[in-house]
Amino acid sequence: MYAIVESGGRQYRAEEGHSFSVEKLPYEVGEQIELDNVLLLAQDGEIQIGQPLVPGVTVMATVVEQYRGKKIFVWKYKPKKRYRRRQGHRQQYTRLRIDAIVAGHEEEE
Secondary structure, three states, X not given: OXXXXXXXXXXXXXXXXXXXXXXXXXXXXXXXXXEOOEEEEEEOOEEEEOOOOOOXXXXXXXXXXXXXXXXXXXXXXXXXXXXXXXXXXXXXXXXXEEEEEEEOOOOOO
């Protein structure tokens, strides 16, 4: 069973027991959070695709750590003008561990 969730404008594959990093979320380490933006749910060989979200499905996750990624350098350069600028950047991330995928049962028509 897995789900595709959206966080920070990006999509991630969430499976129970696995972890992944998302752009920084405003939660403390050890807090349990609920991800509501579930775009796809696959269980028992059956796939539900949301339009745009799958109703009644949430992903429960625990914040494992808040950390900063590797430093990247941004260069600006104009030839023949003696113009050079270097700027560094470190993105902040939140690592999430997936605890459960909760699929609510909705009434069928």
